[in-house]
Amino acid sequence: MIERDADLSGANTLALPARAERLARPDSGEALAGLLAGRRGDEPLYVLGQGSNLVLDGDLPGLTVIPALDRIDYRVEGDQARVTAGAGVVWDRLGADTGGRGWRGLENLSLIPGTAGAAPFQNIGAYGVELADVLDSVEAVAVADGRPVRFLAAECEFDYRDSLFKSRRRGEFIITAITLRLHRHGPCRVDYGGLAARFGDADPATLEPAAVRAAVIELRQNKLPDPAVLPNAGSFFKNPVVSVAHYQRLKENEPELVAFPHRDGHKLAAGWLIERAGWKGRRLGPVGMHRDQALVLVNHGGARAADVRALAGAVRADVRERFDVDLEQEPIPLP
Ligand SMILES: Cc1cc2nc3c(=O)[nH]c(=O)nc-3n(C[C@H](O)[C@H](O)[C@H](O)COP(=O)(O)OP(=O)(O)OC[C@H]3O[C@@H](n4cnc5c(N)ncnc54)[C@H](O)[C@@H]3O)c2cc1C
CATH class of the missing domain: 3.90.78.10 (UDP-N-acetylenolpyruvoylglucosamine reductase, C-terminal domain)
Structure with missing residues (x-):
């Protein structure tokens, strides 16, 4: 379904007023491909997640897409675990779920706002860890022809808050899913800033990811205003x-x-x-x-x-x- 003249003031965490000429929230790869097929080639196209890294400077002409693919698959493979999440999954849900299972990898990235689909765009990072450290691959569709494409992490050209999707090939792909590779055992990373102070001389191998996640959440809540309270x-x-x-x-x-x-x-x-x-x-x-x-x-x-x-x-x-x-x-x- 396409909504016309849609209000986006609740779709960006700065709560700026803006409207989308046409807004769609596809919940499958097929729905997304159908939208792209029905779009005029020269029609402007915007992709939003939770709007937590945007400044909406006026109304968006053309088609705005907010991917609503929300499936999550968890797979255990020996000492590793793989998590595949649709682009519309709230990023921090993955941290909560995997931390609760004792899997290592996402604890330092706890409470970062936004969606799984947006995470590769700027290679999100915090407390000494970035998405590139835990990402296996990205699934996307090419805007030009709706063709599905898969990128291995090494092909994403990750850098500090940067990627292929943000820089060299900006606007060419809509990310539909990401696959993360986590560890079921092993040390947590607590050598950075407030975490180092919090965990002192503790042996990182004995720490549970849930404890590190709780510490990261507390540090972030003490430091950063909650966009739901102060946009x-x-x-x-x-x-x-x-x-x-x-x-x-x-x-x-x-x-x-x-x-x-x-x-x-x-x-x-x-x-x-x-x-x-x-x-x-x-x-x-x-x-x-x-x-x-x-x-x-x-x-x-x-x-x-x-x-x-x-x-x-x-x-x-x-x-x-x-x-x-x-x-x-x-x-x-x-x-
Ligand atoms: C309080 C607060 C704290 C934050 N802390 C951190 C932090 O510690 N570390 C950090 O790295 N970031 C941080 N951010 C920034 C933000 O959380 C991330 O950039 C997040 O990944 C944005 O996700 P989003 O879904 O809101 O994307 P949006 O803001 O909606 O979009 C951001 C960009 O990604 C593109 N995009 C979104 N989804 C897709 C998709 N499926 N396919 C292709 N392109 C897409 C959009 O077109 C846009 O250019 C913080 C933001 C806030 C408000």
């Missing part, structure tokens, strides 16, 4: 990478600068730069940078895309002026 799209800017010379220049003026070594120089903490530029907890009209987490842009109520653009522009300008660093927006602007 937001998570980290609004990427952590910028600067050259070694640029880093050293900044460090001289700002001894407390937060940075991590990177293959191209140093990666700076965007949240720290924003806080230092005076934007933590500051509002501009109905939007603001969160009071506890300067990297998260929040909608205090009634915001429109122009408000988001104005705030993002003001933050970027101040960070550029003070640090000579260009912040890049993380959530995808649509249309």
Whole structure:
């Protein structure tokens, strides 16, 4: 069924007002292929999951697809377990289910909003683990002709918050399912940030994934605003990478600068730069940078895309002026 002039304000976690000219929620590969076959070749096409990494900057013309494929298959293969999930499955349901079975792999990625189908798009990651570490393969359909395609993880061109689907072949495929390869035994990864502090000297091999999952959920809930309570799209800017010379220049003026070594120089903490530029907890009209987490842009109520653009522009300008660093927006602007 296709809904015309559909309201998308509840379909993006920033709660921005927008409408889709035509909206479909296919629940099978055949339904999706049928939609693509019935679409005019030049008609714009948008794919949404839960809208947790988007800035809807106006109405979406043409066809918008929200995959509703929600099947999950679990298979045990010796010491490993394989999980195949339809694109419409809520990502964190997989973490809860597999953690409950004692399977290792998804615990560090707990509570990341969004769908299984969107997870490969930006190679979601948290607490030292990214999707690429646990992904076996991706099933998709080619937008051009509805043909089913399968990509092995090694073919997805994963990088930090990046993939083939986001970069080189953007818009060419709709992901219909993902298959994960998890471990039924073995260590959990707790060497990162808050997890290292929490689990101290515990032997990672003796930890249960459910315990790590509980810790990740608690850390995230203490740090990040819940979009259901305060609409937001998570980290609004990427952590910028600067050259070694640029880093050293900044460090001289700002001894407390937060940075991590990177293959191209140093990666700076965007949240720290924003806080230092005076934007933590500051509002501009109905939007603001969160009071506890300067990297998260929040909608205090009634915001429109122009408000988001104005705030993002003001933050970027101040960070550029003070640090000579260009912040890049993380959530995808649509249309
Ligand atoms: C509070 C909060 C915390 C977050 N924390 C993290 C974090 O720790 N780590 C992290 O990596 N991300 C994080 N995010 C970002 C977000 O959760 C991820 O990017 C997530 O994968 C987006 O899923 P979605 O279903 O909402 O996708 P959407 O936002 O709806 O779409 C994102 C992009 O993926 C494309 N897409 C969606 N589904 C498909 C599909 N089936 N086929 C092809 N393309 C598709 C869309 O076209 C769009 O370009 C956070 C967001 C929020 C709001």
